Amino acid sequence: MPGKVFAVVVVIVTLAIAYCVIAHVWWMPVDISVHGPNIDRQIEETLFGAGILFIAGQLVLAAFSFLYGDSKGTRKMKSFPGGAKPLIIFACVVVGIEILVLSFVGSKAWGSVYFTPPDPSSVRIDVQAGQFAFYFRYPGPDGKFGPLHPELISEGTQNFFGLDTDHDPDSKDDIVTAQLAIPVNKPVLLTLHSKDMGHSFDVRELRVQQDFVPGIVIPIHFTATQTGRFEIVCTQLCGLGHYNMKAYIQVLSQPDYDNWLKQQAAMQ
Amino acid sequence: MHDMTAHAAAHHAPPQGFIRKYVFSVDHKVIGIQYTTLGLVSAFIGMALSWAMRIHLAWPAASIPFLGTLSPNGAPGGVPTPEYYLSLMTMHGTIMAFFLLTAAPMAGYGNFMLPIHVGAADMAFPRLNMASFWVTFVGFVLACATFFIPDGPPLSGWTAYAPLSAVGPVAGPGQGWGQNLWGLSIALFCVASLLGALNFIVTTIDLRTKGMTLSRLPLATWAWFINAWVSLLAFAVLLPTCLLLVLDRLGGTSFFIPGGLVVNDKVLPHSGGSPLLFQHLFWFFGHPEVYIIILPAFGIVAHVMPTFTRKPLVGGWKVITYAMAAIGGLSFVVWGHHMFVSGMSPYMAMVFSVPTLIITIPSVIAVLVFAFSLYGANMRFSTPMLFCLGFISLFISGGIGGFFLAQPAVDSYLHATSFVVGHFHFTMGLSAVFAAFAGFYYWFPKMWGRMMNETLGKIHFWLSFVLVYCVFMTLHLMGLTGSVRRYSQFVADFMVPLTPTNKFITIAALLLGATQFIFLFNVIWSRFKGPKAADNPWHATTLEWDTTSPPPFDNFGGRQMTVYHGPMEYDGDAFVMQTSTEKSIAGT
Amino acid sequence: MSESELTMATGHEVLMEASPYHIEKKKLGMWVFIVSDACTFATFLFGYGYMRVGSQNWGTLFEFSSILNGIIMTFVLLSSSLTMLAAVRATQAGQKASANKWLGLTMLLGTVFAILHLREWVKMIGEGWRLFYNPMGGAAQFGACFFSVTGLHLTHVISGVIALGFVARGYNQGRYDESHVETAGLYWHFVDLVWMFVFPLMYLMNAR
Numbered sequence A: 001m002p003g004k005v006f007a008v009v010v011v012i013v014t015l016a017i018a019y020c021v022i023a024h025v026w027w028m029p030v031d032i033s034v035h036g037p038n039i040d041r042q043i044e045e046t047l048f049g050a051g052i053l054f055i056a057g058q059l060v061l062a063a064f065s066f067l068y069g070d071s072k073g074t075r076k077m078k079s080f081p082g083g084a085k086p087l088i089i090f091a092c093v094v095v096g097i098e099i100l101v102l103s104f105v106g107s108k109a110w111g112s113v114y115f116t117p118p119d120p121s122s123v124r125i126d127v128q129a130g131q132f133a134f135y136f137r138y139p140g141p142d143g144k145f146g147p148l149h150p151e152l153i154s155e156g157t158q159n160f161f162g163l164d165t166d167h168d169p170d171s172k173d174d175i176v177t178a179q180l181a182i183p184v185n186k187p188v189l190l191t192l193h194s195k196d197m198g199h200s201f202d203v204r205e206l207r208v209q210q211d212f213v214p215g216i217v218i219p220i221h222f223t224a225t226q227t228g229r230f231e232i233v234c235t236q237l238c239g240l241g242h243y244n245m246k247a248y249i250q251v252l253s254q255p256d257y258d259n260w261l262k263q264q265a266a267m268q
Numbered sequence B: 001m002h003d004m005t006a007h008a009a010a011h012h013a014p015p016q017g018f019i020r021k022y023v024f025s026v027d028h029k030v031i032g033i034q035y036t037t038l039g040l041v042s043a044f045i046g047m048a049l050s051w052a053m054r055i056h057l058a059w060p061a062a063s064i065p066f067l068g069t070l071s072p073n074g075a076p077g078g079v080p081t082p083e084y085y086l087s088l089m090t091m092h093g094t095i096m097a098f099f100l101l102t103a104a105p106m107a108g109y110g111n112f113m114l115p116i117h118v119g120a121a122d123m124a125f126p127r128l129n130m131a132s133f134w135v136t137f138v139g140f141v142l143a144c145a146t147f148f149i150p151d152g153p154p155l156s157g158w159t160a161y162a163p164l165s166a167v168g169p170v171a172g173p174g175q176g177w178g179q180n181l182w183g184l185s186i187a188l189f190c191v192a193s194l195l196g197a198l199n200f201i202v203t204t205i206d207l208r209t210k211g212m213t214l215s216r217l218p219l220a221t222w223a224w225f226i227n228a229w230v231s232l233l234a235f236a237v238l239l240p241t242c243l244l245l246v247l248d249r250l251g252g253t254s255f256f257i258p259g260g261l262v263v264n265d266k267v268l269p270h271s272g273g274s275p276l277l278f279q280h281l282f283w284f285f286g287h288p289e290v291y292i293i294i295l296p297a298f299g300i301v302a303h304v305m306p307t308f309t310r311k312p313l314v315g316g317w318k319v320i321t322y323a324m325a326a327i328g329g330l331s332f333v334v335w336g337h338h339m340f341v342s343g344m345s346p347y348m349a350m351v352f353s354v355p356t357l358i359i360t361i362p363s364v365i366a367v368l369v370f371a372f373s374l375y376g377a378n379m380r381f382s383t384p385m386l387f388c389l390g391f392i393s394l395f396i397s398g399g400i401g402g403f404f405l406a407q408p409a410v411d412s413y414l415h416a417t418s419f420v421v422g423h424f425h426f427t428m429g430l431s432a433v434f435a436a437f438a439g440f441y442y443w444f445p446k447m448w449g450r451m452m453n454e455t456l457g458k459i460h461f462w463l464s465f466v467l468v469y470c471v472f473m474t475l476h477l478m479g480l481t482g483s484v485r486r487y488s489q490f491v492a493d494f495m496v497p498l499t500p501t502n503k504f505i506t507i508a509a510l511l512l513g514a515t516q517f518i519f520l521f522n523v524i525w526s527r528f529k530g531p532k533a534a535d536n537p538w539h540a541t542t543l544e545w546d547t548t549s550p551p552p553f554d555n556f557g558g559r560q561m562t563v564y565h566g567p568m569e570y571d572g573d574a575f576v577m578q579t580s581t582e583k584s585i586a587g588t
Numbered sequence C: 001m002s003e004s005e006l007t008m009a010t011g012h013e014v015l016m017e018a019s020p021y022h023i024e025k026k027k028l029g030m031w032v033f034i035v036s037d038a039c040t041f042a043t044f045l046f047g048y049g050y051m052r053v054g055s056q057n058w059g060t061l062f063e064f065s066s067i068l069n070g071i072i073m074t075f076v077l078l079s080s081s082l083t084m085l086a087a088v089r090a091t092q093a094g095q096k097a098s099a100n101k102w103l104g105l106t107m108l109l110g111t112v113f114a115i116l117h118l119r120e121w122v123k124m125i126g127e128g129w130r131l132f133y134n135p136m137g138g139a140a141q142f143g144a145c146f147f148s149v150t151g152l153h154l155t156h157v158i159s160g161v162i163a164l165g166f167v168a169r170g171y172n173q174g175r176y177d178e179s180h181v182e183t184a185g186l187y188w189h190f191v192d193l194v195w196m197f198v199f200p201l202m203y204l205m206n207a208r
């Protein structure tokens, strides 16, 4: 009896989970990046392949617990025909194939993000994370970022990056903002660096997540395909304000973007 | 026979006096019970912490009873501050992962059972064994002490990533003495685990009784033995990592802290270190650690299941043992899968992804062995057996999540979401806990000489099983939306709509916790009022069932055990004890 | 010795027949400890390597006098391994006096090593070296790596000398036998072996 109940419970649970996945009760937001479809396809393929294994595994477990309760001696014991060999072969072949397929396809998706060099014409933006805010820096008309001086960083004077506009000519026209704006359909190259702890740059819709590592500068690049306003959240534990460390990314059409940049430059 | 027992009793009297007998005892059975009790206490502390977290997540303004008294700073009026939420989370992870699941299934049951399984009178180094427990205990006290210092416990998570964990009080509340105590506590835990592992290895190799060949070792003992090797290497890396972390904090070094960090507009005096070095060292330990948690679980299930299916495991002792050994070995080459988006070279991500996927093969083999051993059985659905079945189901669910996370491209979306939280609660949190429950219900008669109540046990199982799915499968699915972990409140725009889901999870989690009190009641009640246990209540074959319940001080009352059979000689009602001279019935 | 005394002295084992798989358990335990301790040292050295590779201004720090000191230390420690070997031989041959002599010599050489090493430390600290400070202007990491790696090794040497003292005393009092001496010897050789990694990595690679 408990075996049969167990079987029923397992089947119900499995079906409920399958329903939630198939019906997209909780689901990823629509992707807005060029590389995103690769990742989504990869997730869906994994959901399919691993999902079948999951359902098969749970159902086999349910079936066996249903069938092989104590017969009080009315049924003779059997063991699985062929012993462990078919199981081992099954595991090696099925999981082996799954692994091969996933890592083959997966490496393409990963490669599309990380192994392709950034487009030389990319819009370059410098991103700094700190407890508990992101700041963004555009190079200005000269196209050059001025050097950073950690000792000059000051919340009070709003010198978030530690720029020395008096001595570094490249810094003079740098535009520092608290929100990120990028042009649509244009490759964007971000350079991530942190002023204090580990943080992370995560935009779900862009399918981009990359940690900031203090001490090193990490480049990431992507191209957004839709305009709109999306959330940037910090996903690496960085201290008490971690939960509230966020900013917004606006994907703008080229004219809007140019306007926005002008406004920001005027506000410096 | 009788004569020998009397003879032994006369000359081999157990130590007298409460302290020597129950506190500073060198008897492996007492130490095993001490570890198990420590695990139980940790489980309920950890659970209380998870309750506080869950309540705060669902009702951010709710006042949580007792919390305001425990920490007037951290939870003024009982409402945790964001930093105190992180402290609760850190200590929840630390206590659960280290002091419950590394301690109880391995050091707890292992200490009690391993010497008996191999037919020895005690561990190879009994005094070292006692030292292991007391060092662990001091570590535990230090960890708990962080709640009582003004700043409270550290907030950098159980992974204690540098520089947050390394730069000292400037990083936030709890990062002062809280983090120091945490580092020392874990360092002590490492020392104790190393001593324990050494003891397990030597005992298994050296103290096996006549006839106890490797092929006749009970599978739980195999698991503990393999696991001892994994612990030996893994904790030997965490120990220096903790020491270096403490040096960075107290000695002014910069192993894990790069130059030019600015906190509160001040440049920190450190230079030249690398946060990634910490991550590499931590995960070189951390990944094996999660298998250190699951291998004893495998062993317990492999040990308990044949007793109730009344037939040997498919593939005998070999397949499951080789699978466990393969998992143990491979666990040392996959650590980078925790660091796919950490800034490590993307090529390294590919390099770590492949062995991570490969390690699923022995895991799948193990699961298949468990599942297909049910085929054609005459299962007795006692509570331990139900927990074994639950274990298989939960481990499949948790392990499947591994397929997703193991691929860098997929992980770059799912990393640090509640999908990961769901994954590791299914694998580590709950399937390992279910195996621990199976072991507990199974061995309770041997450890305390009384039977546990079956009805309460079954209620405990059914409620736990269903509620675990409600809590942690929902967390998985919620992770698909990108819901971020380690957030004390859901203020991000896209997470606000998840609040109802969150409330559902919290309610289920509260019920799940409440269910554990049925277990606690059962334990305490059965300990004093349960029916006396027979020597071999489950009709099992291994040596622990070949002695009284509980066993005498020298385990076998002076008998020299000789082993003739493997541990899985079952055929329905018929079974052959390992020490029996009868003919084998299962061909092992 | 009466039987009850025997039981008291050795714990449970008396009543059990020796296990057929019985390898000397102390020795096995020591080997297992060595495996784990080797991992601990490897972690320290890995950290040092990581620091070194990641640094642009590591510099060359040790003058010839330090290297010479290191060579002498190496020589001393290597000799102590030989004397340890002789001590083990002597105990196995049952030559108590000779064993004592060799054990004493080993402890002496260990102490000399420690003194030479501490002298080096004192000198460096006098020059301004700290865990977090490099008086020569190069990477501050060097002090941290040097003091922690050699400090760990030195701790092993010093505890080894103390342990040898206990073993020697127990041996003389008849509480310990040659197997204890041999086990202590295993540890001592291991500490010696570790130095063979520490010396080239910490000293020679940083020679001027």
Ligand code: HEA
Residues within 6 Å of the ligand: A053, A054, A056, A057, A058, A060, B159, B290, B291, B293, B294, B337, B338, B356, B357, B359, B360, B363, B364, B367, B368, B371, B395, B396, B398, B399, B400, B401, B402, B403, B404, B405, B406, B407, B411, B414, B415, B416, B420, B423, B424, B427, B428, B429, B432
């Ligand atoms: C006991 C603990 C445990 C176990 C066993 C596992 C098992 C696995 N884990 Fe998990 N993991 C953790 C504990 C554990 N994990 C923890 C604690 C973390 C997070 C730490 C933190 O950040 O705080 C984590 C995080 C984690 C990550 C990093 C995620 C991230 O932070 O982004 C990854 C990535 O690869 C991963 C992968 C895997 C894989 C591939 C397995 C595999 O071993 C799984 C293998 C099992 C299976 C594949 C199931 C087999 C069964 C079937 C498939 C059924 C088939 C049957 C039939 C068809 C009949 N884990």
Ligand code: HEA
Residues within 6 Å of the ligand: B036, B039, B040, B043, B044, B047, B050, B051, B053, B054, B089, B090, B092, B093, B094, B096, B097, B100, B101, B104, B156, B157, B158, B159, B421, B425, B428, B429, B430, B433, B436, B437, B440, B471, B485, B486, B487, B488, B509, B512, B513, B516, B519
């Ligand atoms: C062993 C591991 C374990 C266990 C059992 C649990 C149990 C639970 N955990 Fe745990 N949790 C972790 C390990 C564990 N957790 C870790 C490592 C983290 C990460 C921390 C970090 O990010 O740094 C975490 C984080 C974590 C979070 C995420 C916090 C965040 O990211 O913001 C949440 C939130 O819901 C949570 C909730 C729960 C709940 C509701 C339970 C409930 O299931 C509680 C109910 C309790 C039980 C079902 C177990 C009862 C057990 C016994 C009674 C044992 C009996 C003893 C013997 C048989 C000897 N945990």
Ligand code: CUA
Residues within 6 Å of the ligand: A129, A130, A131, A132, A198, A199, A200, A234, A235, A236, A237, A238, A239, A241, A242, A243, A245
């Ligand atoms: Cu910044 Cu989390």
Ligand SMILES: [Cu+2]
Residues within 6 Å of the ligand: B286, B287, B290, B334, B335, B337, B338
């Ligand atoms: Cu892992």
